[in-house]
Amino acid sequence: MSTALARRPVSVIPGASGLLPLARREAWRLVTSPAILVMGVYFLLIGGVGAIQDWRDLVDRAHLAEFLAYVCLLLLGPVTYISAHLVASSARRSGAGSQLEAAPSSPRRRDLALCMGVLVGPAGVALGLALLGAWVSSGVALTDPDGSTVVDWSITDVAQVPAMVLGAGILGVALARWLRFPGSLLVGFLGMCVLTLWMMAPPLPANRPWFSWFAIISWFSDVDAALAPARALAWHTAYLLAWSWIGVCAVALHHPGGRRRWLLGLGAGVLMLAGAGVGQLQDW
Amino acid sequence: MRVPTAELAAAAGPTTRAIRFTQPALMLTIALALVLWQADTLQTPATAVWTVRGAALVLIAGALTAFDDPSGLQVAAAPLPLSWRVAPRILFALAVVSIPLVVLAALAQLPIDSLALEAGALLALATGTCLMLSRRGVHEPSTAVGTALLLVPPALLLLPERAALLVPPGPLWGPAHERWAILLAAGALLLALSLRDPARPAIPRMAQRPAPLRRSR
Numbered sequence: 001m002s003t004a005l006a007r008r009p010v011s012v013i014p015g016a017s018g019l020l021p022l023a024r025r026e027a028w029r030l031v032t033s034p035a036i037l038v039m040g041v042y043f044l045l046i047g048g049v050g051a052i053q054d055w056r057d058l059v060d061r062a063h064l065a066e067f068l069a070y071v072c073l074l075l076l077g078p079v080t081y082i083s084a085h086l087v088a089s090s091a092r093r094s095g096a097g098s099q100l101e102a103a104p105s106s107p108r109r110r111d112l113a114l115c116m117g118v119l120v121g122p123a124g125v126a127l128g129l130a131l132l133g134a135w136v137s138s139g140v141a142l143t144d145p146d147g148s149t150v151v152d153w154s155i156t157d158v159a160q161v162p163a164m165v166l167g168a169g170i171l172g173v174a175l176a177r178w179l180r181f182p183g184s185l186l187v188g189f190l191g192m193c194v195l196t197l198w199m200m201a202p203p204l205p206a207n208r209p210w211f212s213w214f215a216i217i218s219w220f221s222d223v224d225a226a227l228a229p230a231r232a233l234a235w236h237t238a239y240l241l242a243w244s245w246i247g248v249c250a251v252a253l254h255h256p257g258g259r260r261r262w263l264l265g266l267g268a269g270v271l272m273l274a275g276a277g278v279g280q281l282q283d284w
Numbered sequence: 285m286r287v288p289t290a291e292l293a294a295a296a297g298p299t300t301r302a303i304r305f306t307q308p309a310l311m312l313t314i315a316l317a318l319v320l321w322q323a324d325t326l327q328t329p330a331t332a333v334w335t336v337r338g339a340a341l342v343l344i345a346g347a348l349t350a351f352d353d354p355s356g357l358q359v360a361a362a363p364l365p366l367s368w369r370v371a372p373r374i375l376f377a378l379a380v381v382s383i384p385l386v387v388l389a390a391l392a393q394l395p396i397d398s399l400a401l402e403a404g405a406l407l408a409l410a411t412g413t414c415l416m417l418s419r420r421g422v423h424e425p426s427t428a429v430g431t432a433l434l435l436v437p438p439a440l441l442l443l444p445e446r447a448a449l450l451v452p453p454g455p456l457w458g459p460a461h462e463r464w465a466i467l468l469a470a471g472a473l474l475l476a477l478s479l480r481d482p483a484r485p486a487i488p489r490m491a492q493r494p495a496p497l498r499r500s501r
Contacts, residue, residue: 035431042435049442082431093424182424183307183349186431190314190342198321 019113022105026087026117030169031125033083043075065137065153072129072161073215077168078189080122084172085185088114092180108255111173115248118169123162130161156233160215163240167213170247177254210236210280213243235280242273291364299372302355307426308380311346315339319388330452332392333399337437337450340385340403344410345433347377348426351414367479374411381407398457401464402449406433408471415478 030036047067088111091097100110134153175188192213199212209216216236249266253259319339325331350373353359359369385403389396410429417425440450449467451460 039435042439046438046442086427093427095423181304181306182352183304183310183346183426183430185427186345186349186434187307187310187314189431189434190311190345194314194318194321 018105019109019116022110022113023116023120026114027121027124028117029087030080030083030117030121033086035082035086036079036122039075039079039082043071043079047071061136065133068129068133068136072126072133073164076122076126076129076161076165077214078193080118080126080165081168081172081189081192082185083122084114084118084169085176085188086172088173088176089180089185092176093182106255108252108258111177111251111255112248114173115170115251118173119166122169123166126165127158127162130158134158154230154233156230156237157215159237160233160240163237163244164213164215167240167244167247170244170251171213174247174250174254177251210239211277213240215240232280232282235276235282239273239276239280242269242276245269246273291362292368295359295362295364295369296372298355299359299369300376302353302359303350303373303376304352307349308343308346311342312380312384315342315346315384318342326392329392329394333394333452336385336388336392336394336399337402339388340381340399341406341433341437343381343384344403344407345426345430347380347407348410348414348430348433350376350380351411351418352424352426353418354423356418366481370415370479377407377411395453398461398464401461401468405464405468405471406436408468408475412471412474412478415475419478419482 047070091100100107103110105113130153134155134157137153171188171192172185175184179187196212196214200209200214210232216233246266246269249262249269252262253266316339319326319335322335322338325335351370353373362369381403382400385399386396389399410433414425414429417428422428437450443449445456447463448456448460449463451457
């Protein structure tokens with residue numbers, strides 16, 4: 001994979017506003033990564049074949065809502081992780097690192113721009129898809145073999161999807177920085193898959209799924225989270241965002257110089273994580 | 285064919301040192317974690333086969349990192365054919381996959397030969413693809429091939445019964461493994477093609493007589 005160049009010269013503006021042009025560029029690289037395109041087509045094919053095998057009738061709103069939930073929960077996170085890791089490690093893999101050293105921007109700023117690009121690009125797409133799912137599922141019910149489940153997305157359900165995708169992308173960037181060896185993408189991917197499956201799979205202790213890096217949609221998860229109050233789901237969104245912030249601090253801490261304030265930020269993130277972790281269990 | 289024993293002995297040490305052990309070790313840890321988590325499933329063959337397959341897939345993905353060879357360009361100048369240069373890496377990948385797989389299959393009392401056939405077919409296809417990508421200048425082929433490998437099982441599970449590959453022990457087991465044997469043959473062919481030295485002509489040139497010189501008038 002080659003390192004993409006901006007079509008227009010990127011202005012060098014000190015401060016956070018200088019990151020925006022770079023973040024827009026990185027967001028475009030993330031969204032148009034071959035990983036997203038290939039895996040998107042793959043999942044659509046798999047989902048399409050599965051839907052034809054399972055449903056055998058016309059697609060209605062309930063099935064469309066279920067399909068969108070699958071895409072939001074099972075596709076966007078892994079694909080964003082892979083895309084972010086590939087983009088973050090592209091300079092190392094293509095041997096272009098020394099050329100980037102001459103760029104009028106520090107490596108830390110470029111990495112922060114990449115993290116911001118995850119927010120602008122994939123997380124933005126995830127928010128759009130979650131809103132689409134909420135609109136499609138408004139007021140419909142999906143009939144399962146074991147009864148009927150309401151497929152109505154609440155606002156706290158919708159908010160968790162971009163938070164999860166943001167975390168997945170920042171995890172990809174952080175692992176690409178800290179584990180600088182070939183295969184770190186797969187190690188991180190499989191490690192997260194096994195960990196998430198272990199935390200979400202039955203038999204479940206009462207609070208284990210709440211500590212996974214996964215969005216708990218009321219009707220989708222095995223947690224029976226339909227019983228969970230919206231406040232707990234809002235705390236879970238804060239929990240996911242705290243992980244994302246810790247990931248940003250980990251990315252920034254990889255680079256030398258000015259580490260004190262990022263360490264303070266990391267401490268604040270850990271406090272936020274602990275607070276949100278406890279808060280989500282209050283009403284459960 | 286003369287086996288270049290001296291050259292092989294000289295190359296074995298540096299090639300082994302150039303193989304990275306970190307990633308296969310991490311993947312082995314993940315596979316062990318998967319097996320420990322699903323230890324209850326090892327009691328019955330119908331469930332154990334899925335756990336062993338999952339562990340084998342993780343191990344194959346880890347073994348592929350042996351083919352990310354940053355020293356490939358330098359080693360290409362050595363007076364050894366490509367197949368001999370890559371052989372230690374193939375042996376390493378085989379060991380990483382086969383030893384834990386045999387132990388797991390024996391523990392779960394599963395047919396070792398059938399599971400070895402499945403793992404061998406996937407490993408041959410993945411290794412051949414990695415080496416083909418390396419020939420085309422891809423520095424870390426394991427990233428793309430390993431990720432693609434993880435996408436294979438969900439697709440295989442959707443195959444219709446007459447073409448099924450991932451089946452539990454039962455009446456479909458035999459026909460499925462006939463299809464796995466075909467895949468293994470395809471993988472071996474791909475591997476053989478990928479091990480051909482790039483400088484070797486596709487068809488051996490016949491001895492040619494030099495063209496007669498023309499006298500200029």
